[in-house]
Amino acid sequence: MSDAPATLLDLKDVNVFYGAIHALRGVSLEVRQGEVVTLIGANGAGKTTTLAAICGLLKPRSGEIRYGGESIVGAAAHTLVGRGLVMAPEGRGIFPALTVQENLLLGAYSRRDKPGIARDLQRGFDIFPRLAERRSQKGGTLSGGEQQMLAIARALMAQPRLLLLDEPSLGLAPLVVQTIFATVDAINREGVTILLVEQNAHVALKHSHRAYVLESGQIQFSGASAALRNDPRVKAAYLGEGT
Amino acid sequence: MLRALGILCLGLAGAFGLHLVVSNAVPPYPALIVNMCGISIILAISLNVINGLTGQFSLGHAGFMAIGAYVSAYFTTTLRYFDPDAARYISEAPLFDGLWGFPPALLAGGIAAALAGLIVGIPTLRLKGDYLAIATLGFGEIVSILLSNFRAVGGTKGLTSIPGYADTFWIYGSAATCLILTGFLQRSTFGRALIAVRENELAAEVMGINAARMKITAFVYGAFFAGVAGGLFGHLMLTISPANFGYMKSVEVVVMLVLGGLGSSTGAVVGALILTVLPEALRDVERQVELSGFRMALYALLLVVMMLFRPQGIFGQRELSLKLLRRLLPSRDKPGRQP
Numbered sequence: 405m406s407d408a409p410a411t412l413l414d415l416k417d418v419n420v421f422y423g424a425i426h427a428l429r430g431v432s433l434e435v436r437q438g439e440v441v442t443l444i445g446a447n448g449a450g451k452t453t454t455l456a457a458i459c460g461l462l463k464p465r466s467g468e469i470r471y472g473g474e475s476i477v478g479a480a481a482h483t484l485v486g487r488g489l490v491m492a493p494e495g496r497g498i499f500p501a502l503t504v505q506e507n508l509l510l511g512a513y514s515r516r517d518k519p520g521i522a523r524d525l526q527r528g529f530d531i532f533p534r535l536a537e538r539r540s541q542k543g544g545t546l547s548g549g550e551q552q553m554l555a556i557a558r559a560l561m562a563q564p565r566l567l568l569l570d571e572p573s574l575g576l577a578p579l580v581v582q583t584i585f586a587t588v589d590a591i592n593r594e595g596v597t598i599l600l601v602e603q604n605a606h607v608a609l610k611h612s613h614r615a616y617v618l619e620s621g622q623i624q625f626s627g628a629s630a631a632l633r634n635d636p637r638v639k640a641a642y643l644g645e646g647t
Numbered sequence: 648m649l650r651a652l653g654i655l656c657l658g659l660a661g662a663f664g665l666h667l668v669v670s671n672a673v674p675p676y677p678a679l680i681v682n683m684c685g686i687s688i689i690l691a692i693s694l695n696v697i698n699g700l701t702g703q704f705s706l707g708h709a710g711f712m713a714i715g716a717y718v719s720a721y722f723t724t725t726l727r728y729f730d731p732d733a734a735r736y737i738s739e740a741p742l743f744d745g746l747w748g749f750p751p752a753l754l755a756g757g758i759a760a761a762l763a764g765l766i767v768g769i770p771t772l773r774l775k776g777d778y779l780a781i782a783t784l785g786f787g788e789i790v791s792i793l794l795s796n797f798r799a800v801g802g803t804k805g806l807t808s809i810p811g812y813a814d815t816f817w818i819y820g821s822a823a824t825c826l827i828l829t830g831f832l833q834r835s836t837f838g839r840a841l842i843a844v845r846e847n848e849l850a851a852e853v854m855g856i857n858a859a860r861m862k863i864t865a866f867v868y869g870a871f872f873a874g875v876a877g878g879l880f881g882h883l884m885l886t887i888s889p890a891n892f893g894y895m896k897s898v899e900v901v902v903m904l905v906l907g908g909l910g911s912s913t914g915a916v917v918g919a920l921i922l923t924v925l926p927e928a929l930r931d932v933e934r935q936v937e938l939s940g941f942r943m944a945l946y947a948l949l950l951v952v953m954m955l956f957r958p959q960g961i962f963g964q965r966e967l968s969l970k971l972l973r974r975l976l977p978s979r980d981k982p983g984r985q986p
Contacts, residue, residue, distance in 0.1 A: 459853055485855030497850035499843050501910075501964055510843050513836065514855035562855065 409437040411470075412566055412597050413458065418467030420450075420457050420621075427453045428464070429621040435566065435599050440592050442600040442608040442629065444642060445618035451601040452494055454618070455568050458599075459491045460484050471566070486514040488565030492555040494574065494601075500544025504535050507543050507554055511561030521561070528557035531587060549580035556587065566597045573604045585611045605642035609633045617642070651831055658823030666816035678815070680927050682883055685818035686876050687923045689825050691903040691915035693872035696829060698901065699910035699964075700838065701865040702845025704776055706897045707767060707783030708873050710790040711760040713892035715874025716881040717800055719756030720809045723748055723882070726799070741810075749812040753821075753878040760874025761867045763790075768866035772859050787897055791889040805888025806881070813882035821879060825872050829912050832868075833966075841865055842910075906953060908960030913967035918960070925949070 413435040420428040428450050435441045445451050456462040458469060460481035469477050471489055499507050508528055512521045529536035532553040538546060543554060552572055559567055569588065573581045581604070588611055592598050602608035609615055609629045616626040617638065625637070632638050669678050690708060697705045726739040743752050767786050774782050795803045832838045843851040844861045851858050881887045899922065907918025926946055933942040 461849065461852065480857070481852040482855045482857045485853065491853040493847075493850050493853055497847050497853075499846040499850065501846055502839060502842060506839055509836070510839055510851075510854050510856070513840060558854070 409439070411435070412437050412472060413599065414468075414470040415454075415458070416468040416470075418454075418457060418464045418469060420453055420462055420464045427621050428457065430467070431618070431621070431623055433616050433623065433626070435597060437597055438592075438595065439614060440588070440598045440600060440612040442602055442612040442615045443618055444602055444605040444608050444615060446642075447603065449618040450621040451603075451618055452570055453621075455491060455570050455599075455601055459489060459568060482514075485562050488563065489568070490559045490562040490564035490566070491568040492559040492570065492572070494570035498543040498546075498551050498554050498558070500542065502543055503540050504543060504546070504554060505539045508535075508558050508561050511558035514562065520563075524561050524563070528560060531560075531590070532557055549576050549583070552576060552580075552584055553587075556584070556591075560591065560596075564596055566599065567591065569598060569600045571601055571603060573602060573607055581607060605638065609638075651827070655824065655827050658827050659820050662819035662823050663816050665819050666814060669815040679883075680924060682813070682815055682818050684920055684923045685815070685822045686880050686883070687900075687903065687919035688822045688916050689872050689876040689879070690900045691907065691919040692822075692825050692829050692912050693869040693876070694900050695904055695910070695912055695915040696832070696841070697865050697869040698904060699912075699915070700833065700841045700845060701862055703771055703862060703865065704780040705767075705783040705866070705869070706780045706894065706901065707787040708869070708900045709892040709894065709896035710767075710783075710787035711763060711870040711873035712877035712880065712896065713787075713790050713794060713887075713889070714763050715753075715756035715760040715877030716887050716892070717756075717794060717806065717877075718759040718874070719752040719878030720806050720881040720887060721800065722752035722755055723812065724806055724809045726806075729798075746812055749817070749882065753817075753875055756878035757871045757874040760877065761871035764866040764868075764870025765863065767870070768863035771862050771866065784894055784897070787892070787894050791892055794889040794892075801888070803889060805886060805891075807886045809881050809885050809887065811882060811885050813879045818879050818883070821872075821875055825875075826912060826916065830966075833912065845910075902950065904960075906950070906960055908962035908964060910964040911960070911962040911966050914960055914962030914965075917962065917967075 411434050415431055415433050418428055418431045419426070431450070431454055433441070433443070443451050443454060453462065457464050460476065460479050460483070463478055467477075468475060471484070471487070476484060476489070499510065502510070505525070508525055509521070512524065515521055529539070534550055535553055535557055538550065543551065546554060556569070556572065572584050572588070576584065585607055588598060588600065600608055600612060609632055612629045614626065615629045615632050617624045617632070627635070633643070669681055673681065690712065694705065694708045697703050722743045723741050725741055727736055729735075730737045741748065743749070767783060770782055771779055794800060800806055840851065840856045841861055843854065843856055844858045848858050877892075880891070903918035903922045904915055905918070906921060907914030907916065926942065929942040929945055932945065933939070
């Protein structure tokens with residue numbers, strides 16, 4: 405175990421309530437340095453709630469969330485960005501009235517190193533040449549795929565150590581999904597740890613090291629993604645294959 | 648920074664030029680309208696930072712204006728009020744005497760309004776949309792009722808014999824400062840962060856933007872200039888009373904913004920000009936048709952027509968800039984090039 409990478413994110417028995425509704429029931433999971441971990445599950449299973457709890461948008465009623473060894477329960481969302489915990493929100497969450505470039509620059513909001521920001525802006529355009537073509541276009545005029553690219557590129561501008569991706573394949577054509585996930589692989593190879601929330605289990609399991617399966621706010625099972633792809637329970641429920 | 652100062656000097660020089668023209672060649676009544684336009688411009692630009700850029704809905708701008716007007720007038724005016732205990736009129740010399748007392752008085756008015764903005768800004772963190780509108784409307788009414796009950800500032804009669812320090816230079820100098828400062832603010836990272844909060848508050852938060860602080864800062868900034876506008880108003884009209892700052896005044900400023908294009912500072916300027924000049928210009932029409940009240944009916948009709956045909960306002964969210972002009976003008980010369 406000594407040569408296993410350090411744990412970057414650690415959730416222990418996290419409980420979240422929306423009023424009387426018990427949305428997360430004792431969720432525990434961990435993400436180690438350099439991994440791509442995916443959290444799969446059906447609509448309403450609590451995937452987005454888990455992300456919201458991690459990045460400080462929701463306060464869990466009980467449980468512990470540790471990031472880089474320190475507890476981050478109750479920390480405001482905007483304070484975590486500077487510590488490298490960055491989310492690309494669901495539904496892409498771009499700023500429609502701002503240009504592509506302005507969107508990207510806002511991703512670097514908590515940074516002050518101008519040359520570094522300029523370099524990362526260029527890197528974003530290198531990763532997604534489509535964004536370079538549209539740099540002075542309003543974010544709201546982009547197609548769904550381009551908006552997702554923008555959301556990911558914008559999150560990268562914050563120099564994440566841990567990148568939280570919320571449903572990056574949502575509403576995109578299969579070909580675009582492939583492009584997005586090829587980029588996810590590339591970002592991970594550059595050393596960014598990724599926690600990926602997906603409904604599209606097929607793609608998510610192909611592009612991750614480990615996976616957790618969430619059902620009605622509880623982790624049902626977890627394991628190596630390659631193994632889960634052949635697990636009959638996962639096949640039946642999420643990959644649309646009969647047992 | 649140097650460029651900003653250069654543009655500011657240009658703006659002040661422009662204000663001085665306008666002052667020379669207005670004070671020498673314009674009769675008093677049109678001159679008053681010109682000056683009122685300048686005050687409306689400050690009100691509209693400053694409200695745009697709150698309502699347009701940050702996407703909140705404040706209906707309390709008249710309240711901030713009232714605070715600025717009363718505080719600045721309090722410093723410059725000889726106060727006279729009846730003291731029932733001594734059974735005689737008390738007269739207090741102004742704290743800041745003479746024309747050089749005017750800028751500090753204006754500043755004091757702005758700062759007092761900004762403090763009020765800070766206090767009003769805090770509940771906005773929990774209120775959105777209509778609810779915020781109602782809360783700020785309530786704030787405006789509270790200010791006007793409080794002022795009506797303060798004997799030291801004249802109660803419902805208000806303050807009179809305020810020295811007439813606010814001339815065209817002061818008014819348009821302040822308007823230029825407000826426009827230029829807001830223009831730079833809009834283009835800065837800070838301004839983009841305000842817009843980000845308007846566009847998607849959650850996404851802004853996870854980008855590291857402290858949405859709560861942005862909203863409060865917008866309120867403080869907007870309230871400061873509303874206070875300055877109030878101070879100018881008092882020293883232009885020479886008398887102020889709580890009735891000047893009722894909720895209709897706030898609504899008027901909101902209408903200016905919506906007409907010009909919510910989110911556009913230059914749109915706010917145009918909206919302020921139109922809505923200040925129009926009611927006066929329509930007086931002539933009213934006189935001709937000899938129908939009392941026709942003026943306001945026509946004014947309302949124009950607004951309805953405007954909202955039907957251009958609901959996003961004259962400018963939308965765009966700014967009138969040299970770049971936009973350059974892009975528009977050549978295509979007008981050669982109609983073949985128009986898309």
